[in-house]
Amino acid sequence: MHMDETIIVSSIIDKLPPSWKDFKKSLKHKKEDISLEQLGTYLRLEEEYRKQDDTKNKTAQEKVHVMEEGNSSKNSKKRNRDFNKSHEDHNGNNNNNKTKKRKGSCYYCGKPGHFKHECRFLKKKNKEKNSSASKDNLVAVISELNMIEDADSWWIDSGATRHVCKNKELFKTIDEDGSVLYMGNASTVQVKGKGSVEIEFTSGKKLTLKDVFYVPEVRKNLI
Structure with missing residues (x-):
């Protein structure tokens, strides 16, 4: 479908x-x-x-x-x-x-008493930028x-907060993980592992998704 x-x-x-x-x-x-x-x-x-x-x-x-x-x-x-x-x-x-x-005043926040490289507001912004x-x-x-090659195997889910893959053979690296994944239907599933998965395009380009959850129970791989 x-x-x-x-x-x-x-x-x-x-x-x-x-x-x-x-x-x-x-x-x-x-x-x-x-x-x-x-x-x-x-x-x-x-x-x-x-x-x-x-x-x-x-x-x-x-x-x-x-x-x-x-x-x-x-x-x-x-x-x-x-x-x-x-x-x-x-x-x-x-x-x-x-x-x-x-x-003098900080060039970033405009407040006196410190320089830009010392500014806590700038440090906070950089931290948020790195996290995203x-x-x-x-x-x-x-x-x-x-x-994407074999596009039917990957679906975009606007509600997903994590990349999820059901095929262990697609993982380049994988470590054991005991997390619990909350599904959209209010159910939960056990996360069997977490690692990196490589996606290949028909153009020949490759992209590695990091921190992908390995969950055999899901029906589709989610981006």
Whole structure:
């Protein structure tokens, strides 16, 4: 049984990672229905745009970092001069100079007292970005999904929070796992293992899915 193409496209859009929120909205508000082939094109173009944007942001951040380091060096020299002067004028009373707050504001959050590389808001954002990196790999699968060899063996499930595979022979690596997987019908199944599975496209490209659950009881492999 094959899913209707409109349903497949809708499921793919719904399962795009949170970082693609604005792009998802633009696709959903298109007046005409999108074919699977068109969606693949849109995803590849958006992916390329994001790569270029990341490169520009990285270059800009490097420039800001250089400026910050330069300012830090100047401020450090100034603090040393101030410290020496204070030490000469008030022998033994230099602790306040050592603990004096840094002047200027953070280039990321705008708050005073620290530099960008020390910013806890930026560190939190980077941590969240790293945690969603595996989800972003889904785009690579989706963009060529209509070209997967033996496509009937893999289904897109917009409700699935994990990749699930029922065929142990498809795993490149697998470790034992005692987790429990909650299914959409409120039932639970035992996860027999977890590992990596390689998907091959008719174009010859290969993609490895990581942290895939091995669950023999499922009827279809889920992306």
